[in-house]
Amino acid sequence: xxxxxxxxxxxxxxxxxxxxxxxxxxxxxxxxxxxxxxxxxxxxxxxxxxxxxxxxxxxxxxxxxxxxxxxxxxxxxxxxxxxxxxxxxxxxxxxxxxxxxxxxxxxxxxxxxxxxxxxxxxxxxxxxxxxxxxxxxxxxxxxxxxxxxxxxxxxxxxxxxxxxxxxxxxxxxxxxxxxxxxxxxxxxxxxxxxxxxxxxxxxxxxxxxxxxxxxxxxxxxxxxxxxxxxxxxxxxxxxxxxxxxxxxxxxxxxxxxxxxxxxxxxxxxxxxxxxxxxx
Amino acid sequence: xxxxxxxxxxxxxxxxxxxxxxxxxxxxxxxxxxxxxxxxxxxxxxxxxxxxxxxxxxxxxxxxxxxxxxxxxxxxxxxxxxxxxxxxxxxxxxxxxxxxxxxxxxxxxxxxxxxxxxxxxxxxxxxxxxxxxxxxxxxxxxxxxxxxxxxxxxxxxxxxxxxxxxxxxxxxxxxxxxxxxxxxxxxxxxxxxxxxxxxxxxxxxxxxxxxxxxxxxxxxxxxxxxxxxxxxxxxxxxxxxxxxxxxxxxxxxxxxxxxxxxxxxxxxx
Numbered sequence: 001x002x003x004x005x006x007x008x009x010x011x012x013x014x015x016x017x018x019x020x021x022x023x024x025x026x027x028x029x030x031x032x033x034x035x036x037x038x039x040x041x042x043x044x045x046x047x048x049x050x051x052x053x054x055x056x057x058x059x060x061x062x063x064x065x066x067x068x069x070x071x072x073x074x075x076x077x078x079x080x081x082x083x084x085x086x087x088x089x090x091x092x093x094x095x096x097x098x099x100x101x102x103x104x105x106x107x108x109x110x111x112x113x114x115x116x117x118x119x120x121x122x123x124x125x126x127x128x129x130x131x132x133x134x135x136x137x138x139x140x141x142x143x144x145x146x147x148x149x150x151x152x153x154x155x156x157x158x159x160x161x162x163x164x165x166x167x168x169x170x171x172x173x174x175x176x177x178x179x180x181x182x183x184x185x186x187x188x189x190x191x192x193x194x195x196x197x198x199x200x201x202x203x204x205x206x207x208x209x210x211x212x213x214x215x216x217x218x219x220x221x222x223x224x225x226x227x228x229x230x231x232x233x234x235x236x237x238x239x240x241x242x243x244x245x246x247x248x249x250x251x252x253x254x255x256x257x258x259x260x261x262x263x264x265x266x267x268x269x270x271x272x273x274x275x276x277x278x279x
Numbered sequence: 280x281x282x283x284x285x286x287x288x289x290x291x292x293x294x295x296x297x298x299x300x301x302x303x304x305x306x307x308x309x310x311x312x313x314x315x316x317x318x319x320x321x322x323x324x325x326x327x328x329x330x331x332x333x334x335x336x337x338x339x340x341x342x343x344x345x346x347x348x349x350x351x352x353x354x355x356x357x358x359x360x361x362x363x364x365x366x367x368x369x370x371x372x373x374x375x376x377x378x379x380x381x382x383x384x385x386x387x388x389x390x391x392x393x394x395x396x397x398x399x400x401x402x403x404x405x406x407x408x409x410x411x412x413x414x415x416x417x418x419x420x421x422x423x424x425x426x427x428x429x430x431x432x433x434x435x436x437x438x439x440x441x442x443x444x445x446x447x448x449x450x451x452x453x454x455x456x457x458x459x460x461x462x463x464x465x466x467x468x469x470x471x472x473x474x475x476x477x478x479x480x481x482x483x484x485x486x487x488x489x490x491x492x493x494x495x496x497x498x499x500x501x502x503x504x505x506x507x508x509x510x511x512x513x514x515x516x517x518x519x520x521x522x523x524x525x526x527x528x529x530x531x532x533x534x535x536x537x538x539x540x541x542x543x544x545x546x547x548x
Binding site: 003006007009010013014017018021022097098099101102103104105106107108109113268271272274276277 | 282283284285286288302305306310312314316317318319321322326329330331333334335336378382
């Protein structure tokens with residue numbers, strides 16, 4: 001574990017230095033977040049206006065209003081995006097800039113390098129998610145309802161960790177694809193799109209036609225968005241959120257070992273075929 | 280394969296007579312890339328080394344001291360806080376050497392170390408490898424190169440690999456002789472009957488008779504046959520003007536070895 005943490009810190013320092021060297025881009029990313037939140041705010045106002053008459057929108061968002069509801073969704077989806085894409089992207093990036101081989105000849109384990117290389121992406125996603133919420137609350141007036149500040153924060157953190165664990169399994173599998181086939185996993189795009197569409201992230205599940213609404217139950221992100229909305233917007237306690245957290249833990253228990261196993265097989269084959277550092 | 284990035288189908292990597300693999304191998308063999316892209320161009324030399332030192336697991340105190348010492352060793356102390364992207368090719372290669380030395384390995388594996396260097400930088404780097412790394416620090420330096428002139432200049436021992444097989448393994452001098460099939464001498468002989476045939480030598484090349492006599496390349500059975508050869512020349516009323524060992528350039532030897540494999544191009548390593 002200490003080896004993994006040491007590697008994670010090494011990558012975090014490295015990536016912060018590289019990101020900070022692109023100063024304008026670094027600052028613009030945060031400005032982009034604000035603009036994105038503003039966009040959703042106005043879009044939500046439009047959706048609320050259209051749906052207000054029928055009362056169906058209030059029912060579909062659990063009386064939260066569309067903007068708070070979707071803000072929680074896009075906050076969680078940052079972790080979905082990063083978990084699915086960052087491992088493969090990092091491997092691909094190190095391959096293409098030529099630094100992968102130099103890292104692989106250090107005593108650090110390949111598994112640690114694969115996991116740790118994404119540390120900055122997760123930290124940055126955490127910063128983005130926090131800023132989304134802060135903009136939402138302090139600029140756009142979203143009302144936060146917490147059962148208790150401490151337990152609600154624990155619930156949110158636990159949800160994020162389990163979401164990352166569940167989707168990282170698929171993300172690591174995608175990195176294994178890159179290592180072996182030298183191409184990204186095409187399934188990632190499908191999973192990401194399905195999650196955003198049917199995972200209660202941007203579109204309320206109750207607004208979907210019957211059979212499609214059922215899909216929500218087998219998509220892990222729906223449990224994450226539900227838990228975060230419960231913890232931050234509905235004032236639900238840790239006990240109330242337990243079913244969502246248990247479902248996420250179940251997905252993580254299956255997907256993460258699957259991803260790690262796939263990565264191990266891919267690395268073994270790539271080493272046998274001498275293609276580990278090719279791209 | 281030596282660095283553990285490729286698993287061999289058969290055989291094993293032995294270092295100092297012992298089979299080694301995994302993290303222990305990376306502490307015994309330091310890899311020096313010839314590829315300039317193996318660093319982060321937006322980071323400084325110090326930041327680059329700091330990152331790789333962290334992957335080796337050094338604590339912060341040792342890390343700083345080590346990075347400073349290695350930058351000093353390769354002559355980059357004054358440029359430590361410049362971005363790698365602003366470095367010349369020679370400086371980049373020196374930083375690659377510093378990285379290869381992070382674990383203070385007894386063996387350095389250098390991949391085409393002067394591939395992208397101008398002649399002045401290449402000469403300077405060769406001198407650094409021979410004087411500083413090999414003679415002073417006692418490192419065994421294993422160089423993978425297609426530049427056989429460089430191999431002749433730097434190496435005590437040369438292994439020729441062709442089509443995945445070891446085709447020759449000897450000192451550069453012995454390999455140069457190998458191009459002639461054994462011990463060979465070049466003689467210039469004036470007068471008499473030149474160089475007569477004999478049972479212990481074979482004339483490989485002969486120039487036409489000229490005012491300075493005839494010049495021949497003779498392959499001997501062994502070194503002791505030289506006396507018999509010279510005696511035979513004297514016996515034939517010839518006068519030896521020049522006699523010296525004959526060798527072929529390494530690239531000529533290499534081409535001959537590759538031709539034996541039926542190839543027309545240099546093999547990939």
